Amino acid sequence: MFTPLSLFVGWRYTRANRSNHFISFISLVSTLGLMLGVAALIVVLSVMNGFDRELKERILGMVPQASINGYDGSLSNWQPIREQLLVAKGVEGVAPFVQAQGMLTASGRVQPVLVTGIDAALEATVSIAANQMKQGDLNSLKAGEYNIVLGELLARFLGANLGDKVNLVLPEASVSVAGIVPRMKRFTVTGIFSVGAELDANLAYVDIADAARLKRIPTGEIEGLRLKFANLFDAPNTVVSLARQLDARVYTSDWTRTHGNLFQAIQLEKRMIGLLLFLIVFVAAFNIVSTLVMVVTDKQSDIAILRTLGATPGRILRIFMIQGSLIGFIGTLLGALLGVLLALTVSDLVAWIESVFGIQFLSADVYFISYLPSELQMGDLLLIIAVSLGISLLATLYPAWRAARVEPAEALRYE
Structure with a gap:
């Protein structure tokens, strides 16, 4: 050859x-x-x-890709706003939320936590939390029952298991006959999620009505709406454009501000x-x-x-x-x-x-x-x-x- x-x-x-x-x-x-x-x-x-x-x-499957928040801390008559956002191009899901920062205590241990009040039925449209449950069920969060779902590392730090009680302390004072005391509420652990990330150590979910009651938001109102987009890189510009089309006084946030760095x-x-x-x-x-x-x-x-x-x-x-x-x-x-x-x-x-x-x-x-x-x-x-x-x-x-x-x-x- x-x-x-x-x-x-x-x-x-x-x-x-x-x-x-x-x-x-x-x-x-x-x-x-x-x-x-x-x-x-x-x-x-x-x-x-x-x-x-x-x-x-x-990370971006658990935290909001974008959010539209009430300008005065609450958003009323939010259902029509949600329907308006759902039909917008590129929007895959919209869900209400109420957030609060506080401390969880159990067995003599204290851990800082970001508590997110959610509607369990709608949360699946904007978050992967329901698919990351290691124990329990996200649907166990029901209004008035004061149940809580913890991240795996957070539950481990607190020594909390399913059925255990944990106390949530909010950095807001309440006036009582005993004087000025922190706002506190006892919750029952009904679920533990794990995403293998830092969120497991500082995130917890409660029912949105329970969270609104703790933050003294009027009944039927929420703090804001979380949005999920088909392309997360469209979130910063699209959410601003959508907010301008609303009749309500709102401000926006997106993942580039929280996790962009x-x-x-x-x-x-x-x-x-x-x-x-x-x-x-x-x-x-x-x-x-x-x-x-x-x-x-x-x-x-x-x-x-x-x-x-x-x-x-x-x-x-x-x-x-x-x-x-x-x-x-x-x-x-x-x-x-x-x-x-x-x-x-x-x-x-x-x-x-x-x-x-x-x-x-x-x-x-x-x-x-x-x-x-x-x-x-x-x-x-x-x-x-x-x-x-x-x-x-x-x-x-x-x-x-x-x-x-x-x-x-x-x-x-x-x-």
């Missing part, structure tokens, strides 16, 4: 030979360096994509880490340059013989470009395979290490999620492979150009 001369000679020079094992070793190091650089890039960018996905699906930080870190890890690929490319330079020096007599047999400078150029490109191709291919394998298994691998050694790399007390996520995206994979192959090809140009400039008479003078 016919094989082009440039490809045949380039492949022969790539393989190990007895004349110079050091050059073969440097070639192997270049391949391994490129493989590790590509694999590290794929794994790290997949982990950053995983954090980005978890922020969108879990976290999202931007993840995007920035992904770009910076990707840029830094590309330096590994550049280092491997420099190894390719040094390998080819030594090969050109070692093979000058061979190059001279090929030239005397009729090989053109362009053919000599292609021989060494093919050799360097083969190193880059093999290193990139092996790195891509290793990176894909690790990206698909890194979450399970880290979980196994944590269970075996009894350690936790990501604590919900410090990080916004408590496990290492990973999401392999084809766009990132193709970009890494293309850039790696491109850098490898560019690294061959100078050594190949030097090889093409070898003069046969000068190279064979002392042979």
